[in-house]
Amino acid sequence: MLEIGTQTQNVVYDDCPAEGFDRLKAAGFDCVDFSLNTYLINTQVYKLVINDFFRQSVAELQAYFRPHKEAAATAGIRIHQLHMPYPVYVPHGTKEINAFLRQEVAPKSLSICAYLGAKYIVVHGFKLRKMLGSEEAEWAETENFLESVCPLARKLGLTICIENIYESSSGGCIIEGPCCDASLAAERIDRLNEKYGAEVLGFCFDTGHANLLGLDFARFIRTLGPRLKVLHIHDNDGRGDLHQLPFTFTRTRENRTSTDWAGFIQGLQAIGFRGVLSFETAPVLRSYPEELKDAALRMIAATGRYFEGMIEGEAGI
Numbered sequence: 001m002l003e004i005g006t007q008t009q010n011v012v013y014d015d016c017p018a019e020g021f022d023r024l025k026a027a028g029f030d031c032v033d034f035s036l037n038t039y040l041i042n043t044q045v046y047k048l049v050i051n052d053f054f055r056q057s058v059a060e061l062q063a064y065f066r067p068h069k070e071a072a073a074t075a076g077i078r079i080h081q082l083h084m085p086y087p088v089y090v091p092h093g094t095k096e097i098n099a100f101l102r103q104e105v106a107p108k109s110l111s112i113c114a115y116l117g118a119k120y121i122v123v124h125g126f127k128l129r130k131m132l133g134s135e136e137a138e139w140a141e142t143e144n145f146l147e148s149v150c151p152l153a154r155k156l157g158l159t160i161c162i163e164n165i166y167e168s169s170s171g172g173c174i175i176e177g178p179c180c181d182a183s184l185a186a187e188r189i190d191r192l193n194e195k196y197g198a199e200v201l202g203f204c205f206d207t208g209h210a211n212l213l214g215l216d217f218a219r220f221i222r223t224l225g226p227r228l229k230v231l232h233i234h235d236n237d238g239r240g241d242l243h244q245l246p247f248t249f250t251r252t253r254e255n256r257t258s259t260d261w262a263g264f265i266q267g268l269q270a271i272g273f274r275g276v277l278s279f280e281t282a283p284v285l286r287s288y289p290e291e292l293k294d295a296a297l298r299m300i301a302a303t304g305r306y307f308e309g310m311i312e313g314e315a316g317i
């Protein structure tokens with residue numbers, strides 16, 4: 001059986017993490033994507049507002065997250081992956097802020113990941129193509145950052161996962177951002193892993209971002225092959241990054257889904273994916289009244305089981 005996961009955001013709260021993990025277990029989840037990115041919010045980082053959370057020592061951070069680790073274990077929930085706060089580089093930021101993001105936030109995030117027992121942590125590549133003039137120059141800056149944390153990832157036995165992300169053009173259109181070429185991603189992952197003699201780098205396929213950009217799901221996933229380590233599963237209308245439940249949006253009145261879920265399943269079948277079907281659908285839980293939150297969680301988990309059935313050939317779209 002494939003495992004089913006979702007984000008801790010909007011379910012697990014610091015004042016009583018046990019309650020959140022129990023709710024996730026009762027809803028049918030096996031794993032979580034621990035939302036570390038909620039401790040340093042991206043909208044604030046872009047405004048150059050940095051809180052003091054990651055100024056704590058590694059020991060202090062481990063003590064802070066000990067109740068979460070213990071509550072997850074008690075509930076029978078495995079912490080499978082984390083999302084590093086982002087961005088880890090602000091183009092218009094000060095040297096002090098960018099140094100803090102690289103030298104404090106990034107390595108401490110890896111240490112928290114290892115402490116919580118997860119193997120994978122997702123990072124965002126740098127959105128610098130317009131500033132630097134090419135995808136190659138943009139990747140060079142991302143790789144420079146990755147090189148700063150890959151030695152620690154190898155030491156801790158972690159895999160850092162880059163993901164396909166989008167950005168907005170000056171005209172407001174959605175355009176490709178970092179890591180949207182599967183062949184280039186595969187080549188770069190292999191090169192860094194060979195250099196470090198370990199799987200320090202992998203890939204996170206984000207279905208919502210792929211839908212916004214019109215990527216060929218099946219081809220992209222087949223090209224990544226075993227480099228695909230984690231998933232961000234969510235849906236949108238093809239125009240905005242909405243992070244909603246799969247099958248929420250259609251393109252026609254005949255209910256043709258806006259997202260290529262068939263291609264998604266075909267790709268995972270083709271590479272023999274045995275990882276976690278992890279949903280990045282935290283915004284869904286703000287859409288429903290509190291009284292319906294548990295029902296929404298059960299629906300997300302049920303969708304994961306449905307996908308599992310399709311991957312195993314027990315159901316079909």
